[in-house]
Amino acid sequence: MSDALIEGKKLTKRFEDFVAVDGIDFRVEPGEAFGFLGPNGAGKTSTMRMISCVSPVTDGELRVLGMNPATQGSEIRARLGAVPQEDTLDLELTVRENLLIYGRYFGLARPVIRERADELMSFVQLTDRSGDRVDELSGGMKRRLTIARALINRPELVLLDEPTTGLDPQARHLVWERLYQLKRQGVTLVLTTHYMDEAEQLCDRLVIMDGGLIVAEGSPRQLIDQHSTREVVELRFDADDDRAKALALISRTDVPHENLADRILIYTADGETEVEQLGRSGVHPETVLVRRSSLEDVFLRLTGRTLEE
Amino acid sequence: MTALYFHVIERNVLAYRRLWGIFLTGFAEPLLYLASIGIGVGALVGTVKGPGGQMVPYDQFVAPGLLAAAAMNGSVFDTTFNFFFKYKYAKTFDAMLATPLGPVDVARGELGWALMRGTIYAAAFLFFMAILGLTSSWWAILCLPAAMLIGFAFAGAGMACTTFMRSFVDFDYVNMALLPLFLFSATFFPLSQYPAGVQWIIRCTPLYQGVALERALAFGELSWTLSINVLYLAAMGLIGLHIAGRRLALLLQP
Known part of the structure; x- marks a missing residue:
């Protein structure tokens, strides 16, 4: 059990009085895709920055690739690929030059970098833009270039902080596809996201963070099984008194449910049966949707529905 | 393997390959001053008292002063405005710090670049001085390493100051500091023009070391006093570089 790629014990990050990460324990095994899921301000980015060795650990222990970030930051970073939340591409350089100079920061020889740059540009489908300045690229292209750049040193561990935030669906799917390919090549991925579909698509295992703490841990399937039901029924009402009546009826049963601004959610193993029973008790919503439970349900149940900024 | 900070210089060379126009303007400024003040005003002034006490033509007197001032201006510009832009807006350093490079490498590399650029300008200026007959000794060859030392001192100090700035508005202070240094460091007239008390104040200021x-x-x-000037400038650069490295770590790796 000691050959984890990353291991945090009571890992803590404080900024003066503010506790961003509050003593979390986690480990990432070689070859897995591991996710930190949580709302804004949960401590995901602070955790990622500590793992990337660009932010000192305040308290607790952290080992990355078996080394100590406090004393071996440079050696660790040499073997990491980091995709920060905000692109830090060099806007004064072209697509190709961005890859070339980044490779030089790792001390790689020019011929090696040139070869890898060509490979990586085709990997992220930017070959035909290789001579363009970076500020001419779309958001999705910039993101892909940032990912390509993070791979220039052939890292065994790639850290992605919200890799697809702000991208349109096509761009997002292309990024997922590429990340999935990396995973199949045996690269260990660690990512943060607040997109449930992203976590479900990419992560073998994930932790849900809230307020600097880990509130749940497991595979996407396990988390859904533990913290939600198999299915969720969504009921919508046009008239407010219909809705109030329905809510009163549902409250009298012991069915787990939630009253949201626009709909009522009912957590159940069998949605169809539940809808039938409700119909017999006199609940007649305008629209009914029976769907599989998703990580989103887990996430919202665990981290609450209040907007956190 | 070359030292890591070398790659920071490499990045700047790469970026400036497309900015030749901007690069070339650095040659023009000191030459314009030389043409206007050295040659134009020099014709009115005639001779002034030189460093050995002898009377010397004004253009010969003012040219080394302008060389020192150019070395200061060039390196301050690179390590304040340009450095601030890269640090705060372009996120150039954030990208570097995700690699094996550390804050100290970034500080060294940026200083190295400022120095490299300044050295090219200083060499060109010195070349023109020689062609125009404004140098009277073979020791003048050492004006180039001296210009590099001045560049080092002001690059270190400039970079250290920049790490304390919050916005471009703060750069007004840089101009407020540079202009009096430029005008009153015995650049344009001998130190003996000042009353004795003021002379001592001038002797303590940084650009005066370079001009002297x-x-x-x-x-x-x-003379032996030159070693004081050298030590002063070397210490200024080293202290500045040290502060800049420490501050960058605090700012970029919170």
């Missing part, structure tokens, strides 16, 4: 050093070398008037 350049002028003495241009005329081949060496």
Whole structure:
């Protein structure tokens, strides 16, 4: 059990009085895709920055690739690929030059970098833009270039902080596809996201963070099984008194449910049966949707529905 | 393997390959001053007292002063405005710090770049001085390393100051500091023009060290006091570099 790629014990990050990460324990095994899921301000980015060795650990222990970030930051970073939340591409350089100079920061020889740059540009489908300045690229292209750049040193561990935030669906799917390919090549991925579909698509295992703490841990399937039901029924009402009546009826049963601004959610193993029973008790919503439970349900149940900024 | 900070210099060379116009403007400024003040005003002034006490033509007197001032201006510009932009807006350093490079490498590399650029300008200026017959001694060759030392001192100090700035508005302070240094560091007239008390104040200011050093070398008037100027400038650069490295770590790796 000691050959984890990353291991945090009571890992803590404080900024003066503010506790961003509050003593979390986690480990990432070689070859897995591991996710930190949580709302804004949960401590995901602070955790990622500590793992990337660009932010000192305040308290607790952290080992990355078996080394100590406090004393071996440079050696660790040499073997990491980091995709920060905000692109830090060099806007004064072209697509190709961005890859070339980044490779030089790792001390790689020019011929090696040139070869890898060509490979990586085709990997992220930017070959035909290789001579363009970076500020001419779309958001999705910039993101892909940032990912390509993070791979220039052939890292065994790639850290992605919200890799697809702000991208349109096509761009997002292309990024997922590429990340999935990396995973199949045996690269260990660690990512943060607040997109449930992203976590479900990419992560073998994930932790849900809230307020600097880990509130749940497991595979996407396990988390859904533990913290939600198999299915969720969504009921919508046009008239407010219909809705109030329905809510009163549902409250009298012991069915787990939630009253949201626009709909009522009912957590159940069998949605169809539940809808039938409700119909017999006199609940007649305008629209009914029976769907599989998703990580989103887990996430919202665990981290609450209040907007956190 | 070359030292890591070398790659920071490499990045700047790469970026400036497309900015030749901007790069070339650095040659023009000191030459314009030389043409206007050295040659134009020089014709009115005639001779002034040189570093060895002898009377010397004004254009020969003022040229080394302008060389020192150009070395200061060039390196301050690179390590304040350009450095601030890269640090705060372009996120250039954030990208570097995700690699094996550390804050100290970034500080060294940026200083190295400022120095490299300044050295090219200083060499060109010195070349023109020689062609125009404004140097009177072979010691003048050492004006180039002296200009590099001045560049080092002001690059270190400039970079250290920049790490304390919050926005571009703060750069007004840089101009407020540079202009009096430029005008009153015995750049344009001998120190003896000042009353004795003021002379001592001037002797303590940084650009004066550079002007004294350049002028003495241009005329081949060496003395032991030059070592004080050298030590002053070297210490200024080293302290600045040290502060800049420490501050960058605090700012970029919170």
